[in-house]
Every structure is written in C-alpha cells, then in structure tokens.
Amino acid sequence: MRLDPFAGAYLTDPAQVWRRLLDEPEGVRHDPDLGLWLITRHADVRRALGDAEAFGNALTLAPIYDVCPEAMEFIARIDAPPTTAAADPPVHPRTRRALRVTFANTAERVERRYGAIVQRRVDELVSRLVDRADGRADLVGEFTTELPLLVLLDILGVPEEDVGRVRAWGDGQIALLWGQPDPAEQVRLARDLWEFWRYCERLVGARLGGGRHGDDYVSQLLAYRDGDDEVLTVAEVSSIVFNLLVAGHETTAGLLAHALDQALSGPGRWRELGEDPRRIPAFLTETLRFAPAIDGWLRVTRRPVTLDGVTIPAGERCLLLIGAANRDPAVFARPEQFDPHRSDRDGHLSFGHGPHFCIGAALARLEAEMALTRLCRAVPGLRLAPGHRRSYKVNIAFRAHRSLPVVLDTTVPSGAPAAPVAG
Numbered sequence: 001m002r003l004d005p006f007a008g009a010y011l012t013d014p015a016q017v018w019r020r021l022l023d024e025p026e027g028v029r030h031d032p033d034l035g036l037w038l039i040t041r042h043a044d045v046r047r048a049l050g051d052a053e054a055f056g057n058a059l060t061l062a063p064i065y066d067v068c069p070e071a072m073e074f075i076a077r078i079d080a081p082p083t084t085a086a087a088d089p090p091v092h093p094r095t096r097r098a099l100r101v102t103f104a105n106t107a108e109r110v111e112r113r114y115g116a117i118v119q120r121r122v123d124e125l126v127s128r129l130v131d132r133a134d135g136r137a138d139l140v141g142e143f144t145t146e147l148p149l150l151v152l153l154d155i156l157g158v159p160e161e162d163v164g165r166v167r168a169w170g171d172g173q174i175a176l177l178w179g180q181p182d183p184a185e186q187v188r189l190a191r192d193l194w195e196f197w198r199y200c201e202r203l204v205g206a207r208l209g210g211g212r213h214g215d216d217y218v219s220q221l222l223a224y225r226d227g228d229d230e231v232l233t234v235a236e237v238s239s240i241v242f243n244l245l246v247a248g249h250e251t252t253a254g255l256l257a258h259a260l261d262q263a264l265s266g267p268g269r270w271r272e273l274g275e276d277p278r279r280i281p282a283f284l285t286e287t288l289r290f291a292p293a294i295d296g297w298l299r300v301t302r303r304p305v306t307l308d309g310v311t312i313p314a315g316e317r318c319l320l321l322i323g324a325a326n327r328d329p330a331v332f333a334r335p336e337q338f339d340p341h342r343s344d345r346d347g348h349l350s351f352g353h354g355p356h357f358c359i360g361a362a363l364a365r366l367e368a369e370m371a372l373t374r375l376c377r378a379v380p381g382l383r384l385a386p387g388h389r390r391s392y393k394v395n396i397a398f399r400a401h402r403s404l405p406v407v408l409d410t411t412v413p414s415g416a417p418a419a420p421v422a423g
C-alpha cells in the first residue's frame with residue numbers, strides 16, 4: 001500500500017495506516033513518491049535507531065523534500081554545526097557527553113533539579129484554566145503546548161517575554177522540515193528558522209559577554225566548555241540550544257496531548273487516574289507506546305545495509321515508522337488495545353533506542369506526571385467538548401493534535417468518589 005503522510009486517514013487515524021503496512025509481507029520497502037525507504041517492523045526500526053555505524057543522523061534534521069531555491073538561500077545561511085540528533089561519530093559522542101553531564105536525565109536528578117520549576121508552571125497553568133469563567137478551553141493552545149515551553153525557557157534562562165516567538169519558530173521548523181509547505185511558505189519558514197538560529201547565537205553570546213556564569217542551563221553548558229573548543233565550540237553551544245528549544249517542548253507537548261486525549265476518551269479513565277495517581281506513570285508509558293509524539297523518524301544509510309532480506313543502498317533516507325513498530329504484534333500482545341496494565345509496554349521505541357536515546361525522557365515524564373496529577377485533582381469532571389473530532393497537523397514526524405477542546409467541570413462527577421488531596 002502507498003503511504004500518504006500528508007492527507008486522508010493518516011491525519012485522523014494513523015493507526016489504521018500502520019496496521020495495513022504491518023499486514024503487508026515486506027517490512028522494508030522503497031516509496032518512490034516520498035523518496036524514502038519505509039521501515040515498519042519493531043526489530044528493524046530498533047536496529048536502525050541503534051546502529052549508528054550503518055544508519056546515520058546527518059540528514060535527520062534536513063527537509064524531507066526539495067526545498068525551493070529562495071528558501072534554500074536562507075537555510076544555507078544557518079551555519080549551525082551538527083550536534084547530538086544531527087550528528088554522527090565522532091561529533092555525536094562528544095556533544096552527547098556535554099548534554100549528559102550538564103542536563104539532568106535520570107528520574108532522580110530531574111526531580112531534584114527541575115521538579116520545583118515544573119510544579120510551579122503546572123500550578124500556574126492549571127489555576128489559569130480553573131479560573132476561566134466560561135468553563136471551556138482548548139487544552140492544546142492553553143496547556144499542552146504552554147507547559148513544556150515555559151519549563152524549558154526557565155531551565156535555559158530564556159526571557160519569558162520570548163515565549164511567543166520561540167513557540168512560532170519551533171512550530172515553523174517542524175512544518176518546514178517534515179511538513180508539506182508550498183514554496184511561498186517555505187521561504188517564510190526558512191527565513192524564520194534563520195532568525196531563530198541568530199536568536200540562539202545572540203542568547204549564547206550574551207552569556208559569554210556577561211563574563212560570569214549564572215545557574216541557567218546555557219551558562220552551565222558554557223562552564224562545561226570552559227573555553228576549550230576541543231570540548232565544545234561556542235557555535236556548538238548555540239546549536240545545542242537551537243535543538244533543545246525544539247526537541248524539548250514540541251515533543252512533550254505531544255505526549256501531554258496524547259495522554260489527555262487517551263484519558264478523556266476512554267470510559268472511566270480520568271476518574272480512575274484521579275482516584276489513584278499512582279496509576280499515572282504506567283498510563284503514560286502506554287500512551288507513549290500507543291500514540292507516540294514522534295511517530296516517524298529519519299536516518300540515512302552510511303553504507304549498503306541489509307534489513308529483513310532487503311538491501312538498502314548507501315546514502316538513502318529511511319523513515320522509521322515508530323508508530324507502526326510500537327504496534328508490531330511480534331512484540332506487543334493485542335497491540336491495538338490501549339492497556340496501561342500490559343506487561344510489554346516498556347518495549348516501545350518512542351524515545352528512540354541506542355546511542356541517540358532521548359536525553360529529555362525523564363523530564364518529559366516528570367512534566368506529564370505532574371500535569372496529569374494536578375489536573376485530575378483540580379478538574380475531576382474534565383471532559384472532551386461534545387462533537388470533538390481528533391485531527392493532527394500535517395507532518396511526517398511529529399504527531400501533534402490540532403486542538404483538544406474541553407469542558408472544565410471542577411465538580412466531582414456523581415457516583416464517583418472524590419479524588420485524594422495528596423499527590
């Protein structure tokens with residue numbers, strides 16, 4: 001079957017498409033229309049994510065289509081050196097080490113370092129929702145895309161007044177690289193991306209010029225560099241900030257929206273989570289498997305590679321369909337069923353696998369846990385607005401809800417016990 005990631009069922013019910021792809025005999029095939037090799041099975045996607053010698057990241061953050069020449073002019077001006085998600089060895093291990101040392105990435109360190117920031121932002125946003133006089137909101141616009149961005153700006157030490165610009169730049173980058181913008185839109189988005197890069201350079205430059213290091217993340221990265229280009233160049237510091245400002249918020253926004261969507265669309269789920277917030281971590285893991293925020297990711301072959309009996313030549317771009325892999329019946333029993341109690345839920349590939357495994361996984365989980373815990377308690381009667389139909393933005397990599405309209409009912413639904421106050 002043909003995959004059309006920019007239209008039809010893929011924009012409302014991608015699982016339908018993944019199921020049909022998984023039903024086909026071949027798990028690796030070339031799609032001439034997209035100019036990509038499609039990889040669907042769990043074992044193959046896992047191998048491609050983890051085998052940095054055969055599958056490179058050099059083109060992971062490059063547009064998936066031929067950008068028009070006017071847009072290309074702006075893209076060519078972005079002289080951000082590759083770091084982490086866009087880098088292969090030897091640059092990748094060196095830049096990843098910088099992140100591992102400076103960015104809290106275990107549950108315990110994240111809680112200690114960033115827990116207070118996350119809690120403050122969760123409380124602020126939930127209070128704002130609860131105070132809404134009309135009792136209605138779009139959780140995408142007013143919560144899921146707000147929280148991770150505000151948290152990230154706090155961590156990085158980016159002024160809050162820039163939140164609107166950074167959000168627009170992040171959205172624009174995702175649309176430019178993995179969407180289907182027309183040429184005029186490509187030019188606008190490419191110019192914005194160049195602006196975004198220059199903003200990151202200025203942000204880092206200001207910390208450098210200040211002469212003293214604060215406790216924000218940018219300053220910590222500069223302290224780690226300690227003036228040594230062999231450790232990190234100043235341009236690499238700017239490039240890491242450039243990447244984090246997108247990788248750290250658009251993804252977590254997706255997890256939050258998917259988790260809320262799942263929690264509000266299954267009977268009794270919201271109530272159950274409110275009754276016992278200890279259920280939330282497993283609920284989130286199953287959300288990650290069932291509805292990944294990034295459900296297609298890219299690699300380029302660094303040499304000819306044989307996968308599932310098919311040889312992919314060197315230099316070919318591959319789309320790893322993480323969403324399909326997460327529903328591969330070879331790994332997951334009853335894959336189409338959303339079941340937070342399943343024993344195989346940890347096998348999902350939503351944070352990647354191997355050397356590029358997501359550095360922000362623990363932070364994303366903490367944000368989602370705190371957000372759901374607080375929301376369940378503050379709005380026990382939360383429900384999707386009647387008539388809402390799920391739809392996603394046009395994109396081959398990021399699965400982002402267009403909206404999540406809800407009714408903010410703060411009363412406990414009749415027949416349900418009140419949620420506990422603690423947690």
Ligand code: HEM
Pocket residue numbers: 049057060084085086096099152243244247248249251252254255292293294297349350351352353355356357358359360361363364
């Ligand atoms: C639910 C939320 C998130 C999802 C689904 C997600 C997903 C992913 C995936 C699939 C990768 C692997 C990329 C690859 O193999 O090429 C990755 C890498 C990465 N993620 Fe996340 N991410 C999330 C949250 C975050 C957060 C909160 C941050 C930082 C604040 C972050 C920073 C990164 C970085 C820097 C990398 C590159 C690591 C490397 O290449 O070594 N992510 N993420």
